[in-house]
Amino acid sequence: MEGSAPRRTRIQQEKRELILEAALEVFSTNGFRGSTIDQIAEAAGMSKPNLLYYFRRKEDIHETLMQRLLDTWLAPLRELDDIGDPLTELRSYIRRKLEMARDFPRESRLFANEILQGAPRIKPMLEGELKSLVDEKAAVIKGWMRAGKIARTDPWHLIFSIWATTQHYADFDVQVRAVLGEDRGGDGRFEDAARFLEQLFLDGLKPKG
Amino acid sequence: MEGSAPRRTRIQQEKRELILEAALEVFSTNGFRGSTIDQIAEAAGMSKPNLLYYFRRKEDIHETLMQRLLDTWLAPLRELDDIGDPLTELRSYIRRKLEMARDFPRESRLFANEILQGAPRIKPMLEGELKSLVDEKAAVIKGWMRAGKIARTDPWHLIFSIWATTQHYADFDVQVRAVLGEDRGGDGRFEDAARFLEQLFLDGLKPKG
DNA sequence: CAAAATTTTGACCGGTTGGACAAACGTTAG
DNA sequence: CTAACGTTTGTCCAACCGGTCAAAATTTTG
Structure with a gap:
C-alpha cells in the first residue's frame, strides 16, 4: 500500500501529465468556465472520452492543477x-x-x-x-x-x-x-x-x- | 442631429444603464465567457429577450462597458x-x-x-x-x-x-x-x-x- | 379615445458543452 | 491461443446558451 493515492499504471501517469500540461495552457488563457474539455483534449492530442477516462470531471483537472x-x-x-x-x-x-x-x-x-x-x-x-x-x-x-x-x-x-x-x-x-x-x-x-x-x-x- | 449615436427614448436610457450596471457585476466576477445573458438579465431584473431588445448581442454589452x-x-x-x-x-x-x-x-x-x-x-x-x-x-x-x-x-x-x-x-x-x-x-x-x-x-x- | 410606436414576453431553434456508455481495440500473462 | 485487464473511440444525451420571432402588453402621440 502506498497511502490513499489510487494505484496507477505507467500509461496513466504519462497521460495524466499530458492532460495537466494541456489543461494548464487552456485554463490559464480562458479561465475555468471559458475552457472546454474538447479544447483540452485536442491540446493533449486525444479524444474527449479518452480524456474523461483519466479525469472523470473537468473540475478534477482544475483541482489537481x-x-x-x-x-x-x-x-x-x-x-x-x-x-x-x-x-x-x-x-x-x-x-x-x-x-x-x-x-x-x-x-x-x-x-x-x-x-x-x-x-x-x-x-x-x-x-x-x-x-x-x-x-x-x-x-x-x-x-x-x-x-x-x-x-x-x-x-x-x-x-x-x-x-x-x-x-x-x-x-x-x-x-x-x-x-x-x-x-x-x-x-x-x-x-x-x-x-x-x-x-x-x-x-x-x-x-x- | 446629435452625432451618429442612435436616438434613444428615456426608457432606453434607463434600461441600458440598468443592464450595464448588472453586466459590470456579472462580467467582473465571471469573465466574459463565464457569464451568461440570463445571469445579466436576472441581475438587471428583466427577461433575456427583453435585455436583447436593448443590446442585440452579448458582445455589445461588454464592448460598451x-x-x-x-x-x-x-x-x-x-x-x-x-x-x-x-x-x-x-x-x-x-x-x-x-x-x-x-x-x-x-x-x-x-x-x-x-x-x-x-x-x-x-x-x-x-x-x-x-x-x-x-x-x-x-x-x-x-x-x-x-x-x-x-x-x-x-x-x-x-x-x-x-x-x-x-x-x-x-x-x-x-x-x-x-x-x-x-x-x-x-x-x-x-x-x-x-x-x-x-x-x-x-x-x-x-x-x- | 384611437392609432402608432415602443416595450415585454413566451415559445422556439440550432449549436455547444459536460458527461455517460458500451463496444472495440490493444496488451500482457498464463 | 485465450482470458483478463487496461485503453480508446463513436455514439448518444440532457442541459445550457446565444439569439430569433411573432404576438401581446404598454406607452406615447395626435
Whole structure:
C-alpha cells in the first residue's frame, strides 16, 4: 500500500501529465468556465472520452492543477529565511518571484484567474495555509525592522507589493508588451524590470543627497 | 442631429444603464465567457429577450462597458502633470489609483479579466492610445529625473509598478482580506496600504541613516 | 379615445458543452 | 491461443446558451 493515492499504471501517469500540461495552457488563457474539455483534449492530442477516462470531471483537472501549483508557487516565500543579510534576502526573494513570472506565466495566470473570480475553490487554503505562512514571514521581517536592518513599515503590505509588482509581468504581460512597444518589449524587459524593482524596493524615488 | 449615436427614448436610457450596471457585476466576477445573458438579465431584473431588445448581442454589452471604463480608468494618469512638485505629483497619482481600486473594484477586475485573457478585444487600444499616453507621461517623468527632482530609474516600469501595487487591492481583494485576517482586513486596509505605498515609493526599504 | 410606436414576453431553434456508455481495440500473462 | 485487464473511440444525451420571432402588453402621440 502506498497511502490513499489510487494505484496507477505507467500509461496513466504519462497521460495524466499530458492532460495537466494541456489543461494548464487552456485554463490559464480562458479561465475555468471559458475552457472546454474538447479544447483540452485536442491540446493533449486525444479524444474527449479518452480524456474523461483519466479525469472523470473537468473540475478534477482544475483541482489537481491548482493543488500542484500552490506548492511551487509559494516555494520562494518559504525560502525567505532569517539567516543572511535582510536586504539581500528580500532582494533575492524579489528576483526569484520575478523569475517565476518569466518562466511560469501560465501558472501565474491560472492563479490570478482563480483569485479574480473570488477564489471559489481555494479560499480555505488562503485563509489557512497561506495566511499562516505570510504571518510567519511577516514576523521574520518585523524582527529585521526591530534590529534596524530594514526600514520600519508594514510587512504584510510589503509582501503584497512584491507579489503585485512581480506577478504583474506575467498576468498583464500583453499590456506590458503593448506599452513597451516592439523595441523595449522583447526579452530584455525582465532584466529592466529586475533593475527597476531592485532600486524601488531599496531606495525608493527620492533623489540621492 | 446629435452625432451618429442612435436616438434613444428615456426608457432606453434607463434600461441600458440598468443592464450595464448588472453586466459590470456579472462580467467582473465571471469573465466574459463565464457569464451568461440570463445571469445579466436576472441581475438587471428583466427577461433575456427583453435585455436583447436593448443590446442585440452579448458582445455589445461588454464592448460598451469596456469603452466607458477606459476613459475613467486612465483619468488619473492623464492628470499627472508637469506643474507642481514631482514627488507630490507622483504621490497623489498613487493615492488616486488606490482610491479607484477601493471605490471601483469591479471595474478593475473587468479590466484585469480582459488583459489576463490576452486582451482580445482591446489590444489595438493598448498598442495605440494607451502606449501613447504612457510614453507621453514617461517623458514628463524623465524630465523630472534630468532635473534631479526624483531618482533616475525606468519611467515605464515605474508606472507599471504603480498600476500593479494599487490594482492589486481590487483584483486580489479576496486574497488580501484572507491574509490580513478579520482584524486587519477591514476597511482600514486601504489606509494601511496607502501609508505603506507612500513609504515604499518615496524611501524604499533601506534603513535611515 | 384611437392609432402608432415602443416595450415585454413566451415559445422556439440550432449549436455547444459536460458527461455517460458500451463496444472495440490493444496488451500482457498464463 | 485465450482470458483478463487496461485503453480508446463513436455514439448518444440532457442541459445550457446565444439569439430569433411573432404576438401581446404598454406607452406615447395626435
